[in-house]
Amino acid sequence: MRSKRSELMVGCFIVLGVAALVYLAVQVSGLAFSSKKDTYQVVARFDDIAGLTSRAKVSIAGVAVGNVESITFDKDLYMALVTMNIDSDVNNIPTDSSIAVLTSGLLGEKYLGISIGADDEMLKNGSEIYDTQSALVLETLISQFLFKGGDSEK
Amino acid sequence: MSVVDAYIKVQNVSFSRGERSIYENVSLTIPRGKITAVMGPSGTGKTTLLRLIAAQLAPDSGKILVDGQDVHALSRSELYKVRKKMGMLFQSGALFSDMTVAENIAFPMEEHTKYDAKKIADIVADKLYSVGLRGAVNLMPSELSGGMARRVALARAIALDPELVMYDEPFTGQDPISKGVLVKLIRQLNDSAHITSVLVSHDVEESLSIADHVCILAGGRVIAEGSADEIRASDDPEVKQFLNGEPDGPVPFHYPEEDVSGRVAL
Amino acid sequence: MKSIGLLGASLLDWLEAVGRAGIFLVQSIFRLPVRFKESVNLLVKQLYSVGVLSLVIIIVSGAFIGMVLSLQGYSILAKFGSEEAVGQLLALSLLRELSPVVTALLFAGRAGSSLTAEIGLMKATEQLSSFEMMGVDPLRRVIAPRFIAGVICLPILSLIFSASGILGGHLVSVEWLGVYDGAFWSSMQQSVYFDTDILNGLIKALCFSVVVTWIAVYQGYECVPTSEGIGKATTRTVVLGSLAILALDFVLTAAMFGDF
Numbered sequence: 283m284r285s286k287r288s289e290l291m292v293g294c295f296i297v298l299g300v301a302a303l304v305y306l307a308v309q310v311s312g313l314a315f316s317s318k319k320d321t322y323q324v325v326a327r328f329d330d331i332a333g334l335t336s337r338a339k340v341s342i343a344g345v346a347v348g349n350v351e352s353i354t355f356d357k358d359l360y361m362a363l364v365t366m367n368i369d370s371d372v373n374n375i376p377t378d379s380s381i382a383v384l385t386s387g388l389l390g391e392k393y394l395g396i397s398i399g400a401d402d403e404m405l406k407n408g409s410e411i412y413d414t415q416s417a418l419v420l421e422t423l424i425s426q427f428l429f430k431g432g433d434s435e436k
Numbered sequence: 437m438s439v440v441d442a443y444i445k446v447q448n449v450s451f452s453r454g455e456r457s458i459y460e461n462v463s464l465t466i467p468r469g470k471i472t473a474v475m476g477p478s479g480t481g482k483t484t485l486l487r488l489i490a491a492q493l494a495p496d497s498g499k500i501l502v503d504g505q506d507v508h509a510l511s512r513s514e515l516y517k518v519r520k521k522m523g524m525l526f527q528s529g530a531l532f533s534d535m536t537v538a539e540n541i542a543f544p545m546e547e548h549t550k551y552d553a554k555k556i557a558d559i560v561a562d563k564l565y566s567v568g569l570r571g572a573v574n575l576m577p578s579e580l581s582g583g584m585a586r587r588v589a590l591a592r593a594i595a596l597d598p599e600l601v602m603y604d605e606p607f608t609g610q611d612p613i614s615k616g617v618l619v620k621l622i623r624q625l626n627d628s629a630h631i632t633s634v635l636v637s638h639d640v641e642e643s644l645s646i647a648d649h650v651c652i653l654a655g656g657r658v659i660a661e662g663s664a665d666e667i668r669a670s671d672d673p674e675v676k677q678f679l680n681g682e683p684d685g686p687v688p689f690h691y692p693e694e695d696v697s698g699r700v701a702l
Numbered sequence: 703m704k705s706i707g708l709l710g711a712s713l714l715d716w717l718e719a720v721g722r723a724g725i726f727l728v729q730s731i732f733r734l735p736v737r738f739k740e741s742v743n744l745l746v747k748q749l750y751s752v753g754v755l756s757l758v759i760i761i762v763s764g765a766f767i768g769m770v771l772s773l774q775g776y777s778i779l780a781k782f783g784s785e786e787a788v789g790q791l792l793a794l795s796l797l798r799e800l801s802p803v804v805t806a807l808l809f810a811g812r813a814g815s816s817l818t819a820e821i822g823l824m825k826a827t828e829q830l831s832s833f834e835m836m837g838v839d840p841l842r843r844v845i846a847p848r849f850i851a852g853v854i855c856l857p858i859l860s861l862i863f864s865a866s867g868i869l870g871g872h873l874v875s876v877e878w879l880g881v882y883d884g885a886f887w888s889s890m891q892q893s894v895y896f897d898t899d900i901l902n903g904l905i906k907a908l909c910f911s912v913v914v915t916w917i918a919v920y921q922g923y924e925c926v927p928t929s930e931g932i933g934k935a936t937t938r939t940v941v942l943g944s945l946a947i948l949a950l951d952f953v954l955t956a957a958m959f960g961d962f
Contacts, residue, residue, distance in 0.1 A: 288746060288747060288754075289746050292754060295753050295754045296749075296858065298757075299859075301865075302858075302861040302865035303900075306865060306868075306900050307896055309868075309891075310793050310797070310864075310900075311894040311895060311899065312894070337892075338892070391893070490834075492834055517837070519834075519835055519837040524832070524835040526831065526832055530828035530831065532829055
């Protein structure tokens, strides 16, 4: 009788451990078990991505519609080549849309935001977004401000 | 003194623990099918002798033959085979605290035999009956009194019908009734199953009352060996001091001091 | 000259002790109980006393540590207006560092000391000798199941600690301090990776579990079989175990997260 009870408790213990692992995986690390959701790949070249990392989210109107697959350096153009996965049910992004590296909050994560264009043709697997806007780098911003400030004094 | 059939022969064994020498060139024989009592003052390494026989400890020099085999020259698996022929009753009983009485007694059989559960249960009941504790089958060791625990341990020691049973201080800390019961049990077991028994004790009366053969150890050597009557009749001063419990004699009352002058200077 | 000799001698002593403990470890792993059913029974018994009985202390400590982390993190992050990052702070510090280390420390205190005391007591009451006399290897029967149970339990406990800590932190930061629920989880999910964070934390816990359980069973097996000796061995388990955990944690952290 006693050993039956301890077996039951050990069973509960192990189940609890597995449950904790699943909970951590799904809720905390956002590991989706159906991560093989249909996506299509789009590339974009940026002058400066300033701290964007792979797996960062790609959003339209603030809603995540995909993520960054990889970031490589385009040797010929001296630009950052970002490959991203877009959910395939979002299949109506015009080719002349623009994409920007944005920051959530003052110190938050970098992510990509797509602003919708007006073209009739839509992005499909392998297309490129040409209208890119680099990340705002704080140092550049400050120096611009100083430069302009000097200008207006003249 | 003349021993025809020796079950255990201890030959010129020396053993030391760290710097302290416990045995120097000790030789003794334990006759087959008899009860041998090894007696001596506390601290003379009587328990060590049992551990040497069971090869839990190895001597510095000398040989111990158990049923003709040098136990210290055996491989591990051969040694474990020899140990199956030995039962040992430890001073504290050494019942496994996480098993019931029945499981304790069944344990050696489950380990070493292919008996089915029914047969094991029968033997357990039988052994418990022989120590008079049949009603204690389902108790835990913590629920037993000291005397009962020792009897259960005895039942466990004889579960595999060993050829040799070693008793380590079986009478220590027992009330007179338990002592009497144990004396009777040891005698009964020895005679009914033709077991060779080795009894280590410093309880003179109980030991002499059941032993066929007696060895007295003191100061790392055997000071007397013979039948109980021979020992009683001995006029060796050390033996007499031990048997009669005289406070002073060849075994000094004072613990030897290394350097008295140094201590006084402190 | 003499001091160098002494140093050398103590180094040799130490090496010998490490060697003995190493042989002991190998022997107890490779001498598992032969019969399957018996070994499962023994293991279940040990899993119960090592794992299940440590559950309460792990869940409660985990929850409180999560709550404290949120509270502290929130008050600092609020100065920068990024309270949402409290989820990220909570999850990363728990998964990478706190849950393996704190679980292992608690485990050394709760389960390790009781393993040492139990084995030491079995030695003092001659139960270990008794197994030997019956031709049963005490390493196989007594040490191996305890060692394996310890190694299995600690990583599981560490996972439970993390989960409980995150739930506790969620309670404080979302329900109490008013961090936006969705932002709490999304900041967490964006920065936590299953392989680098959760798996590395698990690997840490596994390393700690081997070391702590090893120390615990070895100290019990080698202790002086008196009440004083058992007490000393128990203390040594906790002290040596804790030191080993913290030192090993540094090494593992440097190896896992060092290459920023």
